[in-house]
Every structure is written in structure tokens, then in C-alpha cells.
Amino acid sequence: MNKERESIAEKTKKLNQLMAWFDGDDFSLEEAVDKYAEATKLASEIEGLLKSLKNKITKIDTNVAKRLEEE
């Protein structure tokens, strides 16, 4: 997995953990403010990464047809 995809996966995992905290019994309004700010930042970073990610396409020059002709 490339670095950007890894980063997206990690950030999404963190975001899911934050969501679990918001849904859980440990939730408190005092702490929620900071955690919400963290979540917003993560979501924005994930969105940015996803929008900028491109696939890398490489053509392998095996020249299959030529190789078969030689065989």
C-alpha cells in the first residue's frame, strides 16, 4: 500500500475511534469540543488526500506477441 493510502487508512481509523468515543459512555461535552475539532481536521485531510490521489499505471513491456513468435 502506498504512503497516501496508508495515511488515509490511518486517519480513517482515528476518525472511527473518535466516532466510537462520541457514541460511548465516556462522552463528555467538555472533551467533545477538542475531539470534534480533531475530527474535522482529520476529515478535511482525508478528503484532500482522496481528491489528490491518482493511480499509477505502468505498461510492462514484455512484448508477449514477439516472445511467442520467437518460441
Place this chain on the structure above:
Amino acid sequence: MTDEMSEKLIGAPPELSVTNFVASLNHTLELAYPAVVVVGEVAECKVWRDFVFFKLKDDEAMIECFMMAFKMVAPLEDGMKIKVMAQPKMREANGRLSLNVAKYQPVGEGSIKKALEILKRKLEKEGLFRQELKRPLPDVISRIAVISSVESAGYKDFVKILGERAGGLEVEVINTSVQGLKAPEEIIQALKVFNERADADVVVIVRGGGSKDDLAAFNDEELARAVRASRLPVLVGVGHEIDESIVDLVTDVRASTPTHAAQVLTPRDKREQIEYVQALVVAMGYRMERSVREVPERIRQVLEQNIDEVSRGLLGVQALLAELDPEKVLARGYAILSGRVREGESLKITTKQHIISTRIDEVKPR
């Protein structure tokens, strides 16, 4: 021009033995027709030792054909219309011109259907279509090995959808024919290359729609066996939803089209992922908002609880005070004495019903 004159101009024709003439003729045929593709109907097909002999004919002509038996990769029966890739050769032993067949493929809907049914029965009997042989694709796919014709519309659709749905994927492509007599062998070779490399998560074979003839390469027995034997899991996205080839039946995962293959590889697309993270943040916001709305309610609950406790305390005090009420004491038969406790002084005695005055005769310690 007389014969003598022409002989002088071009020289005398060489005098050859029959063997040398046939060899020379075959050499010329080899140069002139290194490979010919001939379409015709099969007749008098028979297998003898390691060879297959048959005739290829149409309404006007007929030519004999032979090939090595191991090259018989698709069903071959009298009446079937096929396309052969061959080299013409004059056989030394009997002077007959025949086609030395390297590859062949059924053509025409009827022949393709017939060949497909025969091959399907054969491979099914061998258990090649068994569900338990099919491997799921990995949960996380990062490296994709693609076999396709890079100029084809099917490949372009596949790459477009993959780009729209995902990013950061490493895609390696081997360009092959995806139709025609050479296609099965080229695809097999590409599969071999990818299987020898250790780094792909999945091999994808894609090709857009086409006629039955165009898609006939995917009914090739050798290709079907190579797909089944692949070390890497194989996803096939060939043709349209309604086209079902032998390769579709043996592959680990079948997608109905190249576009669908791209979707299978990217179960959650970029837009859905963005929507998902946005939805999480919105849900967190709601959770906070709900919590803020709940604050006055909680305060009210706490106050009510405190008032209840205070009220209960007050009731206890009230009861105690009620018990201490002098009227209640008098009612129980007691009396209240008031005045100075000294001999000769007068005292006031208050009972439930009376107030009595009296004088103290004597005072002594108890």
C-alpha cells in the same frame, strides 16, 4: 519470341529431383505464406496417433489439413465452421497440398455454441467450475495486474472507472490481443509473467463487448486451464452481462463488464469515502448538540432530586415539631407548671381542660 530466344534471356530452368522440387516449393510457400488464416467447414475429421486430420471446405473448394493432436484445444467436429491459422505445405509422400494448422477457433454462432457446450461439459466433469476452487479477492487491493488490449474501449473504460473510484493504486498492464487466434496464447503468456512476479494482489483480464466470434478467444481450453491454475486470484471482466464464456466459468471472480470489474476492485469509491467521513463529522456534531440540549433537562432533574431530598427532611422536622407541640403533651395527660418554685409562692397549673392556681407548701430536693 521463340523458345530458343526466351531460354537465352531467362536462362535454362533448373533441373530438379522431385524431392528438391517439393522442398523448393515448400520453401517458396513458407516465404509467401508464413501464416494464412483460412475459414471453412470441417469435414472428415479424424485423430490418428499424434495427429489430427480433417478437411476444410466451402461451397467451391476443399483443402486437407493436419495438426499435432496436442494443439486440439477446442472441440473439433464435422460440420463445425472454424478459422485456422496455418502454413501451407506440400506433403512429400503423396504430393498433396495441405495446411499445417497451428491454431484454430470455431466461428459463427452455431459452431461457437456447439464447441462451447462440448468444452463446458468436459471441464465441468473435471470439476474446474467448482465453487470451492474460487478464491475471494483480497480485502485490501493495492496492486493490480491487468491483461488487456490497451487500445480497446473496454480497457479505457476500466481505467477511467478505476481512476474515478480509487486513487493510489499501482496498476501494471500487459498489452495483449483480446480477440483472434493469437489472443489465448498471448493472454496465457501474460498470466505467466504476472504469476512469476510476486507483487500483484489480483490479475484482471478485461475486454469490452463484441460478437460471439470476437469473444471466442475466451472459450479456449488452454486459457481456461491457465486461469484456473493461476497462483494469483483472477478477476475477469469480458464482454457484456449476457456473454458467458468458459473463462468466466473457471475464474475466481467474474465481473459482467470491464466497468463492473473496476467497481468490484474498488468496493468503496472516493466519493463514498468522502461522504462517509463527512457523515461521521456531522454525526459527532449532532451528538454534541444533543448533549447541549440535554443540559437544562439534567439541571432540572438534579434540582428536582435536591428539592425532594430537602422536602423529605422538612417533613421529618415537621413531624418532630408536631410531636413537641405543648397541646399534644397536655392531651396525653401532662400538665404545665408555671411560677417561682419557692415555699409560699403561688403556682399556675395548666392542664388540657383547666388552669389551676395553687400555693407551694414545701420545697425539698429530690
